[in-house]
Amino acid sequence: MNAKTIPASTPAVTALGDQAAEAAIATACRTLFMPTIRDQASPMAEAAARERLSHKAYLAEVLAAECDDRDARRRIRRIKEAKFPRTKHLSDFDTAAIEDLPPARLATLATGAWIDAGEPLVLLGDSGTGKTHLLIGLGTAAAEQGRRVRYVTTAALVNELTEAADAKQLSRVVGRYARLDLLCLDELGYVSLDSRGAELLFQIITEREERASIATASNASFSEWGQTFTDPRLAAAVVDRLTFNAHIINTGTSSYRLRTTRARSEEATLQEGDQP
Known part of the structure; x- marks a missing residue:
């Protein structure tokens, strides 16, 4: 069968409690060097729940926050290096x-x-x-x-x-x-x-x-x-x-x-x- 015709499998999802999820997020963010998501994931999740955002919308918010902070850190670093x-x-x-x-x-x-x-x-x-x-x-x-x-x-x-x-x-x-x-x-x-x-x-x-x-x-x-x-x-x-x-x-x-x-x-x- 042509690889293009193979239906995509659904990603496996592990059911985690809040504490386990926070620990997993912290570990992943350290590995991926994403300090903003590590610090903001929980409070932004609470805000997303209040606003009834979809999972995709929440993901977009935390990724945008990481990108914004990364740009700010880069600007500070560039000025210091100058x-x-x-x-x-x-x-x-x-x-x-x-x-x-x-x-x-x-x-x-x-x-x-x-x-x-x-x-x-x-x-x-x-x-x-x-x-x-x-x-x-x-x-x-x-x-x-x-x-x-x-x-x-x-x-x-x-x-x-x-x-x-x-x-x-x-x-x-x-x-x-x-x-x-x-x-x-x-x-x-x-x-x-x-x-x-x-x-x-x-x-x-x-x-x-x-x-x-x-x-x-x-x-x-x-x-x-x-x-x-x-x-x-x-x-x-x-x-x-x-x-x-x-x-x-x-x-x-x-x-x-x-x-x-x-x-x-x-x-x-x-x-x-x-x-x-």
Whole structure:
């Protein structure tokens, strides 16, 4: 007889008491790594009985709860793995402070479509203009969407690569950075790199070229990057790779932090003046 014509047998069902069922659920959930169902199966079963849900509806509810919690745990894990130095969200950023970043453009960037396309992003501007806030905010949004993200300063990355090269572990470290969905590279241009450090950093950039996104923040214009990469040809190659099909945002010269401090100071002065 053809296997397709064999009628499906009815699954055997074991009659269990409540305590035995709870023990079986707990054991199965530990085996299957389903902590939410383990914790919520009983109270959700009571709720299902009150609402007279079918067995299928109850099963759908507990599975949905496990999936939701798993997504939440993954978002938390991705953010932790990114190693952001502080918490920053795009919702806290004042887009009115940057002419080059209207809300609609920021909303588009927040979707992460540019990351999926492997496109670079470059933030250029003076200190205090919001570059790091945007870098962390966009990285956080990407991590919350389930992407693998890592934040690192240029100096820290070069030091890590140099130590890896000395320990003959460079290929392993380069491979780890290559597997990221988004590399947030901060403070490019703040310090000059020696020829070895510049070449090691170039390996990371080349490994991700047109395949995986790099978001870079720099206080130096492209013409000044030669001061960071002392070899003019290497500097030109870095600029070429980080700007090809890139989203470039100029954050300007007006310090966001200084404006915020002044606004708070003026508000405090007004409040003091209103006191009798």
